[in-house]
Amino acid sequence: MAPSAMSRNALLLAVVSLAVHAAFGQNITTNLPQVEYPAFNSTNNDGAANITTYLIENNGPNGTVQTGHLSILHNPIGQFVVLPPAAGCVSTSNGVTTGGRSLTSTTAAAGNCHVAANGALFNVTTGGCLGNLVSNGVVIQAPGTQNVNFGLRNGNFVIGYVSALEAQGRAAGKVPFDQLTSGVVWLVKGGQNNVQQDLPYEDPSTQTTGTIQDFASIVSARTAIGHNAAGEILLLQLDGQSNVRGASLYDVADLLISYGAVNAINLDGGGSSAFVTDGILSSYPSDILNATVNGQTFSFRQERAVTSIVCFKDRFKIAPSQPCDPTSQNPNQCFNAAGTLSICCPGACPLRPGPLAVCGPAVPPTTPSPNTVSASSPTTVTTPGSTTGAPTGPVVAAPTVAPTTAGPVPSGTTATAPAKTSAPGVAAGTPPPCDPTSGNPNQCFNAAGTASLCCPGLCPQTPGANPQC
Numbered sequence: 472m473a474p475s476a477m478s479r480n481a482l483l484l485a486v487v488s489l490a491v492h493a494a495f496g497q498n499i500t501t502n503l504p505q506v507e508y509p510a511f512n513s514t515n516n517d518g519a520a521n522i523t524t525y526l527i528e529n530n531g532p533n534g535t536v537q538t539g540h541l542s543i544l545h546n547p548i549g550q551f552v553v554l555p556p557a558a559g560c561v562s563t564s565n566g567v568t569t570g571g572r573s574l575t576s577t578t579a580a581a582g583n584c585h586v587a588a589n590g591a592l593f594n595v596t597t598g599g600c601l602g603n604l605v606s607n608g609v610v611i612q613a614p615g616t617q618n619v620n621f622g623l624r625n626g627n628f629v630i631g632y633v634s635a636l637e638a639q640g641r642a643a644g645k646v647p648f649d650q651l652t653s654g655v656v657w658l659v660k661g662g663q664n665n666v667q668q669d670l671p672y673e674d675p676s677t678q679t680t681g682t683i684q685d686f687a688s689i690v691s692a693r694t695a696i697g698h699n700a701a702g703e704i705l706l707l708q709l710d711g712q713s714n715v716r717g718a719s720l721y722d723v724a725d726l727l728i729s730y731g732a733v734n735a736i737n738l739d740g741g742g743s744s745a746f747v748t749d750g751i752l753s754s755y756p757s758d759i760l761n762a763t764v765n766g767q768t769f770s771f772r773q774e775r776a777v778t779s780i781v782c783f784k785d786r787f788k789i790a791p792s793q794p795c796d797p798t799s800q801n802p803n804q805c806f807n808a809a810g811t812l813s814i815c816c817p818g819a820c821p822l823r824p825g826p827l828a829v830c831g832p833a834v835p836p837t838t839p840s841p842n843t844v845s846a847s848s849p850t851t852v853t854t855p856g857s858t859t860g861a862p863t864g865p866v867v868a869a870p871t872v873a874p875t876t877a878g879p880v881p882s883g884t885t886a887t888a889p890a891k892t893s894a895p896g897v898a899a900g901t902p903p904p905c906d907p908t909s910g911n912p913n914q915c916f917n918a919a920g921t922a923s924l925c926c927p928g929l930c931p932q933t934p935g936a937n938p939q940c
């Protein structure tokens with residue numbers, strides 16, 4: 472049962488499975504269970520994901536062998552992210568439909584994930600994302616569907632049922648989520664196998680295997696995510712083929728408990744189950760690809776396109792220290808949430824940095840300064856260095872894949888800005904919204920329209936090379 476040491480193997484492709492997907496969300500009407508648990512907050516966290524991955528080979532039911540992966544993320548805060556599909560969730564605007572499913576490996580490669588697995592279930596008819604999806608503080612969608620969730624909020628894991636209001640970051644007394652994905656079936660709760668107790672709570676229409684009991688009982692390929700007592704993330708992927716080999720959800724829960732899981736949920740499985748290391752598929756999927764090679768037809772295996780993924784990645788790499796512009800006399804280098812962008816600020820940095828680098832609310836009204844916005848490449852990151860401007864709020868990675876849909880974030884919400892405009896470099900004329908918590912309404916661009924910052928007052932009439940207030 473002990474996991475053997477990891478080797479990076481790129482396996483191949485293809486077939487059947489659990490069509491585990493899709494449903495129309497019902498809203499949570501009763502007070503369904505939810506737990507919080509502190510994620511391990513590493514004091515030695517330079518932004519590099521600290522990951523241990525094991526290859527699994529266990530005895531499965533009826534003489535079968537269970538193979539798969541167990542990956543442990545030792546420093547989850549900032550290094551665990553949920554990403555929408557590389558193409559974005561399906562969205563229709565002005566009659567034009569964009570987005571759709573992508574391979575886990577495609578989304579993972581675009582997101583620079585060291586380890587990734589398929590995430591939430593999807594609508595098998597439309598390819599649309601199902602359930603709640605918050606990526607790096609951006610609410611992609613938050614229908615509040617009554618299925619179990621796994622999220623990270625202000626340094627705490629949140630496992631369980633989440634209303635639409637809460638998923639949208641508007642629930643009283645709760646800060647918005649940094650990361651949130653839905654699944655189906657709360658596998659492990661408080662260190663106990665929770666499958667049977669949870670089944671009645673789950674909206675069964677999100678999956679298409681059969682009854683929710685069928686969904687739980689059959690053997691199939693599976694993907695699950697949870698945490699252990701140390702506050703590390705456990706990501707489990709098991710190969711399989713529906714009704715032939717793999718694991719039931721009861722088995723998955725027991726296996727997770729043996730690996731130390733305290734809470735865990737089931738993600739999409741069957742042909743969707745995929746485990747990717749550094750952009751390369753490392754699992755053995757169940758979907759079949761018939762292909763002709765050398766004049767002969769062979770059955771291969773192939774990865775299925777899915778919607779969201781869960782990802783372990785470096786938050787950012789510390790680059791050589793680059794102090795603020797020495798002529799500005801502004802000592803604080805304020806970073807965006809990802810630590811990939813920064814600007815020199817006259818005052819404090821925002822408590823909760825968003826997708827853009829902006830100054831904090833307490834900006835003195837005088838002395839507009841030659842602020843600089845660094846490029847978005849992590850390799851050109853500037854760091855606080857000897858200045859006092861270390862990022863203050865929770866550190867979460869920036870979206871490396873700009874979602875194409877902004878979720879149902881009503882105006883006045885405290886959720887972070889819509890995703891379409893989450894990075895500087897957008898053309899002038901489509902200004903990104905200012906940090907809604909900053910109270911600074913004006914987004915001032917440089918002359919090229921390639922960089923901007925939130926300003927407490929008016930923008931300059933003649934913008935220069937750098938954005939200025």
Ligand SMILES: *[C@@H]1O[C@H](CO)[C@@H](O)[C@H](O)[C@H]1NC(C)=O
Pocket residue numbers: 492493494495496594595596597601676677
């Ligand atoms: C999938 O999309 C179709 C078409 O919009 C819709 O009728 C159906 O309810 C959706 N299924 C789920 C599970 O949301």
Ligand SMILES: *[C@@H]1O[C@H](CO)[C@@H](O)[C@H](O)[C@H]1NC(C)=O
Pocket residue numbers: 495496497498614615635636879
């Ligand atoms: C659930 O509630 C939210 C917020 O009130 C609403 O936006 C959404 O349309 C509701 N969803 C369903 C499926 O009724």
Ligand SMILES: *[C@@H]1O[C@H](CO)[C@@H](O)[C@H](O)[C@H]1NC(C)=O
Pocket residue numbers: 515521522545
């Ligand atoms: C990674 O995590 C392991 C397990 O907690 C720990 O022993 C090790 O020191 C960590 N490595 C780094 C570079 O922080």
Ligand SMILES: *[C@@H]1O[C@H](CO)[C@@H](O)[C@H](O)[C@H]1NC(C)=O
Pocket residue numbers: 532533690714715
């Ligand atoms: C094991 O085999 C028996 C007999 O064929 C069958 O009834 C049972 O469903 C199988 N169990 C699993 C988990 O496949």
Ligand SMILES: *[C@@H]1O[C@H](CO)[C@@H](O)[C@H](O)[C@H]1NC(C)=O
Pocket residue numbers: 512513514548625626863864865866
């Ligand atoms: C993690 O710990 C650091 C201090 O080491 C603290 O500044 C930071 O706020 C903590 N992060 C969270 C999310 O609790």
Ligand SMILES: *[C@@H]1O[C@H](CO)[C@@H](O)[C@H](O)[C@H]1NC(C)=O
Pocket residue numbers: 759760761770
């Ligand atoms: C692949 O070939 C097998 C055997 O000929 C057939 O049953 C199956 O439907 C084919 N699958 C696909 C995806 O074409």
